[in-house]
């Protein structure tokens with residue numbers, strides 16, 4: 001199967017002025033070779049995922065039960081939601097939930113990944129609870145947002161006189177956490193999140209696979225795509241390894257002050273891949289200390305934009321603003337649907353040229369124009385090319401970026417698998433919401449907030 005391709009041309013001299021030189025890659029070739037081998041030897045949990053058939057089998061065992069519902073609602077946040085959103089929006093039609101049952105043979109899929117009451121209520125208003133499965137996903141089994149949404153739906157399930165275990169499925173750690181305890185006590189069905197796989201690397205575990213199966217996505221192809229990409233990125237020659245080369249290029253640019261990485265899908269269906277990437281790149285690489293504990297304050301800020309929409313919003317800045325961005329386009333060669341622009345105004349020269357053209361040609365021509373403009377403005381950019389959107393290609397994409405993140409973590413000499421920087425905010429929330437065991441921090445925070453000088457207009 002033809003897979004995705006990485007086009008790095010516009011990152012290098014002479015294609016782009018002040019671009020990086022091949023020698024700069026060659027200087028780091030040996031270091032990257034060593035890094036690739038270290039990653040392979042250390043076997044971070046995500047590396048094993050495409051080879052662990054039991055996740056796929058367990059999810060497939062649940063397929064007919066899951067697909068018997070009218071709707072499946074995912075309750076999770078961060079790594080327990082973003083992969084699900086990316087999978088559904090890329091591999092199912094954008095109007096999937098609103099399609100009639102003659103066209104949509106599998107349940108509607110919703111993801112509630114926030115604790116905004118307007119948002120939660122709007123989704124709950126759209127479903128029939130008695131015909132809905134709620135898949136609560138939390139690796140830790142304690143995250144406030146996921147647990148809040150679980151308690152809300154549990155309350156509704158009970159208020160309808162329905163049985164919790166017939167409408168709930170927990171995806172969580174095999175042993176630890178509140179969800180696991182509740183499931184054990186009540187016999188609620190569960191799926192496991194491998195403890196060795198960090199939340200943002202779990203899309204190809206039951207975290208993402210269950211909703212994928214619910215939505216009729218071929219998870220075997222998805223995992224095969226990841227597996228084939230894994231085989232490809234095991235190559236320790238950086239010039240043959242797209243993930244390692246991409247990491248090294250981003251690292252070199254980062255050290256030259258390019259501290260923003262912008263991902264720009266030219267496809268609405270691919271847009272949420274950029275959201276998934278944002279968490280992966282930000283949480284993995286944004287670190288205060290290196291692996292020896294020395295303060296380094298590193299990280300490249302991931303930003304998403306949509307082509308062609310954001311040409312009319314962001315690209316003025318990208319073309320003429322500071323030299324601090326590396327742009328990655330996601331290009332789709334063959335769209336599932338096509339629309340030909342009708343010959344409506346052949347008498348108006350400003351519109352005539354559009355008549356008879358395919359919309360996908362216009363979109364990809366706009367991409368070519370944007371690339372050309374970036375190059376003319378001496379701005380580094382690259383493309384990930386999808387021949388079409390299918391589970392295999394999406395699986396390849398996920399795995400390539402996971403491996404790229406692991407390599408980038410090593411280049412930056414940081415731990416790419418923890419997220420200590422999110423703990424304080426979480427603990428303060430627990431404290432201010434009155435969670436037991438957080439009394440001291442609650443007092444400290446309240447005292448500090450009291451002494452704060454206010455500047456409000």
Ligand SMILES: O=P(O)(O)OC[C@H]1O[C@](O)(CO)[C@@H](O)[C@@H]1O
Pocket residue numbers: 077078079080137138139140141142143146199200283419422
């Ligand atoms: O799956 P959990 O444990 O609920 O965590 C959700 C998310 O919260 C974080 O721990 C912090 O944002 C992420 O790393 C993780 O993906």
